[in-house]
Amino acid sequence: MKFRKTVVTGCSAVLLAGLAAGCSPNASTGSSAGSNGSASKNKDLRVMMVYHPSMEQFKGTDNMNDNKLVKVIREKSGFNVKYESLPKDNPAQKVSIILASGDVPDLMRISGKSDYFKLAQQGAFEPLDDLIKQYIPNSSAMNTAEVLDSTRYGGKIYGLPHRVAQKVGNGILGRSDIIKALGLKDPSTLDEFYTTLKTIKEKKNIAPLTARGANPGSFAQSFEPFAAAFGVGSTTVVKNGKLEFSWVQPEYKEFLETMKKWYDEGLIDQEFSINKDVKDKMINGTAVYSVSSWPDAQTIDRSIKDKNTGGTIQYIAPVTGKNGQSGFMEEAVTGSSYWVIPKQAKNKQGAAEYINYIYGAEADKLLTYGIEGEDYKVENGKAVQTPEQSNAIPWRTLYFLGDSDPSFFARLEAKGFLPYYKPLEPFKRNREETVFAPSVEAYDTKFSELRNFMEENALKFIMNKRNLSEFDKFVQEFNAKGGKAAIDAMNEWYTKKK
Incomplete structure (x- = not known):
């Protein structure tokens, strides 16, 4: 491919099937307790994801709750996390059933701006403003103030957007x-x-x-x-x-x-x-x-x-x-899904601390490359991963809570997309105001x-x-x-x- 040389400015990424991630280039390593609060004593945590095809790509005895990366997440975050998934078909209907039942996860992903705001209006979610201040300091590296403002209902934040880092398409x-x-x-x-x-x-x-x-x-x-x-x-x-x-x-x-x-x-x-x-x-x-x-x-x-x-x-x-x-x-940076803590959740502080851990640099590296020595090696201070190694753990992106710039670039490189993505970065992009509505x-x-x-x-x-x-x-x-x-x-x- 013959491209003229261009200067790449800024960090950018894309949300594409198999390339989702979470951002924290300047975030802390991601201890589970925030800087202004003590760690949650309740270590049991339920996290509900949306269905993704990579859930069907586990090999052998591995599954969503039992694989080498989840073991590290549990150890490093300090939480006994149990992962669940919404069904592939009619997930919105299942969300309504779960929220009405009272048997809710501590953290769940809601798809669709309309559903998110409708449920926030109905009082289904816990306001996150205080939890963000006390337990999720890494949020500032993931979401700008304008992006967070776009999630507000009645002046309060009820969900953290599953960040889309895509700058060019x-x-x-x-x-x-x-x-x-x-x-x-x-x-x-x-x-x-x-x-x-x-x-x-x-x-x-x-x-x-x-x-x-x-x-x-x-x-x-x-x-x-x-x-x-x-x-x-x-x-x-x-x-x-x-x-x-x-x-x-x-x-x-x-x-x-x-x-x-x-x-x-x-x-x-x-x-x-x-x-x-x-x-x-x-x-x-x-x-x-x-x-x-x-x-x-x-x-x-x-x-x-x-x-x-x-x-x-x-x-x-x-x-x-x-x-x-x-x-x-x-390109839209807010995506079309949100991570929320249900009003009836049993471990709200733990959910916030878990978010902070996943937003952190340590978890970002783990979910980007896997385990050093098995899924990648380090040369001259840089993680090096072959396409084969990357493709062997495609399900790792399930555990992200948003799209990460450095992480996504790593997968772009592994999949050979960088020579096609980079030339687009310097080109002018026009703001679309309704994205933030x-x-x-x-x-x-x-x-x-x-x-x-x-x-x-x-x-x-x-x-x-x-x-x-x-x-x-x-x-x-x-x-x-x-x-x-x-x-x-x-x-x-x-x-x-x-």
């Missing part, structure tokens, strides 16, 4: 071998990108830009950096101190007009609206550019190398528009329907199935379908937040 990926063969340079502006696409079309007669439009949400992802060049790449924008949907802005109409022009001139894959995937076209060289994720970039690159045709790929920076706007939407029912319940309606009409506008002169009518339809009510409800939170 997609980028503009190009077949750099084709670009080089045509004597072209990486475009940096939208106009330069248009000129590059024109040259590719004229000289190669292949799809200069391919995209996905068949699945819900895929249009927005595939065209995000080009919408961002008009300042409307994120879901919402701030205007006059309030949030507005990007999709109803005049700038979004400009974006659609430009994409329609590209489509009319054959610069966009004429099959993009029915594409569910673009990897094959990138691999076969029937398309030159696509907006692709770093895991897909790895697949594309390895498949190209298998063909042994000399093909190469490279990410380019998001192109800038006439006003210097560019970028990708900032609590559950807003009028917004949350309508979002998918509104996004799908936008994408359906965006495809029509670009492919000449609806005239762009009807954009204002589309805006009226969008608002009538709940768009105005949704954004008004979100602004009730946003205007108070500022």
Whole structure:
């Protein structure tokens, strides 16, 4: 794979199946007692996880409650931890049954922002503010104040987010071998990108830009950096101190007009609206550019190398528009699940101390690499782990309570993802305010329907199935379908937040 050299700034990571973790680069080693309180005398602790496929990857007699890492966790944390799991199907229903029964775990994971806030409103969880201050000092290394504020109900924190450390997801990926063969340079502006696409079309007669439009949400992802060049790449924008949907802005109409022009001139894959995937076209060289994720970039690159045709790929920076706007939407850091202590839990202090231990550096290293000498070795002060060693204990991430930057990078490296992830890090990312909002029912319940309606009409506008002169009518339809009510409800939170 041929990437230009880039300077990696900051720590970032991704929540991907098998790559979940917990963060604490500056945290203490993770003693179970917090700095302001004595250790819990009750050493029995029940922890309830959500189902994950890695639960089925234990070998031999090992299981969720009996394996070499759990033995270390029990020894180092000082707790006799018993792990349980919600079922794969209908976990929310099981949560309701458990909480109603009174026979509750001491710590449990709740999936979904809506369910978390609904249950917090019902008084199902213990407020965590005092417990965090007394027993979870490592929380500050895991969660920013803004992230914790996003979990508040009635001014109190009822759950700690299962942190997502992902900073980057997609980028503009190009077949750099084709670009080089045509004597072209990486475009940096939208106009330069248009000129590059024109040259590719004229000289190669292949799809200069391919995209996905068949699945819900895929249009927005595939065209995000080009919408961002008009300042409307994120879901919402701030205007006059309030949030507005990007999709109803005049700038979004400009974006659609430009994409329609590209489509009319054959610069966009004429099959993009029915594409569910673009990897094959990138691999076969029937398309030159696509907006692709770093895991897909790895697949594309390895498949190209298998063909042994000399093909190469490279990410380019998001192109800038006439006003210097560019970028990708900032990845969510709060995730969609929360660790809570049920109101009826028998060992609330112990649960808090356990959280602090898992957040600590000692547990982070254990759950990242396993046991030194068995699962990894140390060379020049650095842990070294082979892919085989990493793959032998895939279930270790079950025990994390969030996503860890250093830990995740270690697994990225073990799985060969780093060369595809790192080039995306320096690129501009645009903040999406609604990521930090609590559950807003009028917004949350309508979002998918509104996004799908936008994408359906965006495809029509670009492919000449609806005239762009009807954009204002589309805006009226969008608002009538709940768009105005949704954004008004979100602004009730946003205007108070500022």
